[in-house]
Amino acid sequence: MIPWRTSLKLMFLIVVFSASATDINAPAIPPPTESNAAAVAAISRQMEVFSRDLEQLRLFMGVAKVSELDIGIRSDLPRDLYFQTLTLWQKTDRLMFEVVRTHSPAPSVPVGDIDMQDILPTLQQAHRLLRQIMGELKLAETTEMALVPLATDLFTAILNLNRQLDSLLERHFAPTDVYTEVTLAVGYAARLLAHYPDAIRIPAEPPFEPNKLPSDVYRRLIACLQSITRLFQALELPVLTVDIRQIDTTHLTPNDVFVVASLIVSQLDLLHKHLGIAKLPPQSIYPGLKFPAHSYQRAGILQAQLEQLECYASAHCSTPSGNIRHESDTPEK
Known part of the structure; x- marks a missing residue:
């Protein structure tokens, strides 16, 4: 009998690669073509x-x-x-x-x-x-x-x-926009975790910690993005690179944090397509005024979700404890 951890990893790999019809020995990034150029x-x-x-x-x-x-x-x-x-x-x-x-x-x-x-x-x-x-x-x-x-x-140019x-803008991209985008990412991750019966699709929200800055949210979201890069590497999927060793976080704005949140959504969107998940999570409604501390808390849910996905893909995940939430794909506002 195949151990359940191994079988879960195999299920993840089989679903991903059968859906993408990609040879795992193929180059991670296709060579440029004349049309691409x-x-x-x-x-x-x-x-x-x-x-x-x-x-x-x-x-x-x-x-x-x-x-x-x-x-x-x-x-x-x-x-x-x-x-x-x-x-x-x-x-x-x-x-x-x-x-x-x-x-x-x-x-x-x-x-x-x-x-x-x-x-x-x-x-x-x-x-x-x-x-x-x-x-x-x-x-x-x-x-x-x-x-x-x-x-x-091109990527750096579009960021600039x-x-x-x-x-x-008179109404700059603010912590509320970051919170909304992170909530969308949580919805994506919840649908991915639905493939695993033992997974906790929406983990408990971590305690609220006040007095957070955009740099604090940035670091937590970077941790989420790094978790995704390890997951993609385990699945041999092309992925962006993250290196923040030389980054000065003192000048980060909510706009810069939103970039990281939107990149997380783009990675999870790709996983949805490779897994053949046709139904996307609902777009978040306006949650009311939010501060960096709220985004930091919401990102804690996402981090716990991605840690589970990473465990399942690497076959090192033990059965999560707690009850599975089926009533919603996104946490309450």
């Missing part, structure tokens, strides 16, 4: 145009230019670039509401695996919103400001665009 060039060009218009809008609004900040995460994977591009669209739409008082329909998320060709349409939609804002402000497109070639990789765009 064309997509990368088009994305790079669109980012340059977006950056030029964003700079013109920043000068018009009289907002100080924000410095770039390394948050210790690198990725050349399309799904990670896509989710950060989606965040750029969300911020542009929020700015449009602040200026024009209207929202636009959200871009449709790709059903299957995300590739480089999926990124450009969302980036173009965000740029169209930016142009609408400029038009509302009677700000004509300048021909004097030259396009500046990207000085970084997001950081600058956030500075133009």
Whole structure:
């Protein structure tokens, strides 16, 4: 008889690889193709145009230019670039509401695996919103400001665009946004844990600890992301890299913390697709005003969930104690 721990690991591996139809001996990241190279060039060009218009809008609004900040995460994977591009669209739409008082329909998320060709349409939609804002402000497109070639990789470039765009918002991405995104990640993790009868899908919320800063939430979410990278490595799936040894956390903002939370969602979304889970967790409703301490507490639930998933994938997990919650996929607000 196969030990239950081994069988659980086999179940995880079989489901993942049968769903993805991927040879475990294949390269982690597919070699670039001609179509991918064309997509990368088009994305790079669109980012340059977006950056030029964003700079013109920043000068018009009289907002100080924000410095770039390394948050210790690198990725050349399309799904990670896509989710950060989606965040750029969300911020542009929020700015449009602040200026024009209207929202636009959200871009449709790709059903299957995300590739480089999926990124450009969302980036173009965000740029169209930016142009609408400029038009509302009677700000004509300048021909004097030259396009500046990207000085970084695409992933770092989109993070920098997001950081600058956030500075133009009257309602910046705040701890409440971080809390909402972490709650979405908890919903994703709960559906993944539903594959294991002994798992605790929604662990008990850790005690509330007041007086937390964005840097505290960042460190706990980085621990969650590192847990995911180990899980992906065990499953031989491509994954981003995390190295925070040289990071200065004193200047982190909720916007930077939101980046980490959204990257966690993008990784869990990939696992959902590989496991063939069609039903996504519900989008979180507005939870009311939240502070970093609330996000830190909510991230504690996510950390416990990911530790369970990591245990099951490595076949080192003993049976979790406690009752399994079936009544909800997401914790109460």
